Amino acid sequence: MLVGSDVHADLPGSTFELFEGGDEVLDGHLEVLRQCADPVADPIVEELYDAGRDAVVAANRALARLVRNGDPVPATLPAPLRDFFNTPAPLSGVSPDVLRDGALFYRRYALQIPIVLQFATMPLSYTSSTAVAALTFSGQLLKRPLERSFNTAQMVYDAMAINGFEPEGMGVRSCQKVRLMHSAVRYKLRRRGWDKVRHGAALNQEDGLGTLYAFSLLSLFGLARMGARFERQHAEAFHARWRVVGLMMGLTPEMLPTDLDDAMRLFARIIGRQLDPNIDTGGLMARWLEVLEGLVPHRVFKPYVPAAIEALLGSKVARAHGLHTTAEQVHTARRILCTTTSLDAALPGHGQVRQGIDLLMWRLFMALFERAKGHKRTTFALPPL
Numbered sequence: 001m002l003v004g005s006d007v008h009a010d011l012p013g014s015t016f017e018l019f020e021g022g023d024e025v026l027d028g029h030l031e032v033l034r035q036c037a038d039p040v041a042d043p044i045v046e047e048l049y050d051a052g053r054d055a056v057v058a059a060n061r062a063l064a065r066l067v068r069n070g071d072p073v074p075a076t077l078p079a080p081l082r083d084f085f086n087t088p089a090p091l092s093g094v095s096p097d098v099l100r101d102g103a104l105f106y107r108r109y110a111l112q113i114p115i116v117l118q119f120a121t122m123p124l125s126y127t128s129s130t131a132v133a134a135l136t137f138s139g140q141l142l143k144r145p146l147e148r149s150f151n152t153a154q155m156v157y158d159a160m161a162i163n164g165f166e167p168e169g170m171g172v173r174s175c176q177k178v179r180l181m182h183s184a185v186r187y188k189l190r191r192r193g194w195d196k197v198r199h200g201a202a203l204n205q206e207d208g209l210g211t212l213y214a215f216s217l218l219s220l221f222g223l224a225r226m227g228a229r230f231e232r233q234h235a236e237a238f239h240a241r242w243r244v245v246g247l248m249m250g251l252t253p254e255m256l257p258t259d260l261d262d263a264m265r266l267f268a269r270i271i272g273r274q275l276d277p278n279i280d281t282g283g284l285m286a287r288w289l290e291v292l293e294g295l296v297p298h299r300v301f302k303p304y305v306p307a308a309i310e311a312l313l314g315s316k317v318a319r320a321h322g323l324h325t326t327a328e329q330v331h332t333a334r335r336i337l338c339t340t341t342s343l344d345a346a347l348p349g350h351g352q353v354r355q356g357i358d359l360l361m362w363r364l365f366m367a368l369f370e371r372a373k374g375h376k377r378t379t380f381a382l383p384p385l
Contacts, residue, residue, distance in 0.1 A: 023269060026266070026269055027269070027273070029255060030206050030269070030270065030273065033204060033205035033206040033209070033252065033255060034200035034201065034204050034205070034206045034207075035196075035200055035201055035204065036201060036204060036205045036252070037183075037186055037201040037202065037203060037204055037205070038179065038182070038183055038186075038250040040084070040250060041084065041179050041180055041182075041183040041250055042183045042186060042187070043080075044080040044081060044084055044180070044183070045180055045183035045184050045186075045187055045382070046183075046187055047078070047080060048078060048080075048081065048382075049184070049187050049385055051078075052385070053384070053385045055078075056382055056384065056385050057384075058076065059077060059078070059081065059382060060379075060381040060382055062074040062076045062077050063077075063177060063379070063380075063381065063382070064379050064381070066085065066173055066177075067170055067173060067377075068167065068168060068169065068170055068173065069089075069165070069166065069167050069168070069169050069170065069171070069172040069173055070167030070168060071173070073085045073086055084176070084180075085173075085176060089165060089172045089244075089248060090244060090247040090248060090253075091165060091244060094240050094241075094243075094244055098236075098237045098240050098241075099165060099237075099240065099241050099244065100162060101233070101234060101237035101238075102160075102237040102238045102239075102240055102241025102242070103160055103161065103162045103164065103241060104162070104234075104237075104355075104358070105230070105234045105235070105237060105238040106160040106238065106241075107160075107162070107358045107359070107361075107362045108344070108358050109219075109223060109228065109344075110358075110361055110362050110365045111340060111361070111365060112222075112223055112226055112228065112340050112341060112344075113219045113222075113223070114153070114365075115222070115226075115337070115340065116218060116219050116221075116222030116223065116226075116312060117153070117156070117215065117219070118149070118292060118295065119222075119292065119305075119308050119309050119312055120214075120218055120221075120222050120309065120312040120313050121214045121215055121218055121219075122149070122288055123285065123288065123309050123313060123317060123321060124214050124218065124271070124313060124317060125211065125214060126279065126281045126284050126285050126288070126321065127271075127274070127275050127276060127279055127317055127320050127321070128207075128210070128274040128275070128276060128279075129199075129276045129279060129280075130199040130200065130207060130274065131207060131210075131211075131274070132279065132280075132281050132282060132284060133199060134185070134189065134199075134202060134203055134207075135284060136282045136284060137185075137188070137189055137192065142282075142283055142284065142287050145284075145287055145288055145291050146291050146294075147373075149291070150369075150372070150373040150378070151378045151380070153369065154174065154373075154377070154378040154380075155174045155175065155178050155378075155380070156215065157366065157369070158170040158171045158173075158174040158175075159171035159174065159175060159241075159245050159248075160241070165244070171245075172248060174380060175245055175248035175249055176248065177380035178249065178380055179248065179249050179250050180382060181380060181381075181382060181383065182203050182208075182249075182250075184382045184383050185202070185203060185383070186201070186202040186203050188383070189202040189203075190202060205251060205252055205255070206270060206273075206274075208246070208249065208250070208251050209246070209251060209255060209256070209266065209267075209270060210267070210270040210271065210274060212242060212245070212246045212249070212251065213263065213266070213267035213270070214267075215242065216238065216239060216242035216243075216245075217239070217263060217264055217267050218267075219238070220235055220238065220239075221312075222312050223341070225311065225312055225334070225337070226312075226334075226337045226338050226340060226341050227337075227338040227341045227342070227345075228341045228344065229345070232260075235260060236260050239260045239263060240258075243256050243258065243263075275316065275317075275320065276320065277316070277319065277320050278320070279320050279321070281321070285321050289305060289306065292305045293305050301336065303329070304329060304332060304333045304336060306318070306323040306324065306325050306329075307323075307325045307326075307329035307330045307332065307333035308333040308336070308337060309321075309323060310323060310325050310330050310333070311330050311333045311334040311337060312337070
């Protein structure tokens with residue numbers, strides 16, 4: 001758990017060890033959320049898709065012009081969609097300073113957090129049979145996994161940018177569009193015979209909470225495992241900013257704790273409920289391992305890809321995915337990961353010099369990201385009917 005004023009590297013071996021036991025009250029709430037999807041966005045998307053292919057194409061054409069938060073909502077959109085986009089972002093209750101600190105935290109670890117997202121968040125998402133069933137329905141993650149990863153990263157970077165929630169930023173619009181995309185996926189899954197008795201509602205609220213925390217809280221765990229040390233207030237700000245993202249994505253406010261420790265316990269319980277020790281990912285994990293091996297900078301590091309996953313997530317995920325590692329490989333992988341935070345420890349912790357370095361590194365990282373994905377911005381279009 002969080003210790004003192006710092007997040008230490010002596011966290012449990014994996015998030016699953018935080019909350020192994022059940023909690024009848026909490027499980028009862030999560031079971032309710034498991035049957036719930038998005039009561040706001042789902043009817044809007046259903047009405048749009050029921051109107052036919054041309055209506056979806058026209059909506060996407062209009063949405064392509066809606067990029068920045070301050071862009072006017074096109075009058076050509078159906079009234080329910082216009083109302084959806086004109087609804088103010090749920091920023092009340094969180095001070096601008098806290099939101100800014102959360103973005104600055106992401107900027108400081110602009111190299112390390114994406115490593116966690118690739119080597120921990122994605123593999124963790126493949127440990128739930130429900131998530132795997134939803135992820136594989138279109139086959140896109142098998143055909144173009146890196147492209148899908150870039151699209152997700154685009155939303156994350158938009159939301160974590162310093163001005164991400166300001167009129168000139170793009171975080172609010174990106175979150176709104178991704179929320180509609182999730183509703184569109186639910187629409188299609190329902191019509192393909194989604195097994196609600198077995199899996200709950202498609203892309204349900206519990207799944208959404210788990211996904212949100214896999215991006216936010218798992219980043220904190222991963223950073224700690226990589227040797228990063230940061231003050232609790234910065235971790236709280238990072239969590240607060242992601243909590244706002246969760247609200248924008250339609251998650252139930254009552255089940256989004258404001259306290260970081262409560263959120264961590266909730267995350268661990270969700271994982272405990274969903275982790276399938278005998279998961280069959282339908283090829284997703286094998287395909288993702290290929291992607292990761294293609295991303296590592298030198299062939300000498302490629303054999304340590306599975307070990308890096310285990311170093312960040314622990315042995316339970318490694319066993320669930322059938323990763324073949326040795327204790328020595330995991331130890332070496334952890335040392336390699338820790339080198340990414342060694343430079344951070346050598347730099348000034350605060351002040352204008354550090355802010356300037358962080359800004360420079362952020363711009364460099366974003367330039368590399370734009371180059372890697374081909375300088376083409378993700379439009380977050382609704383999938384065709």
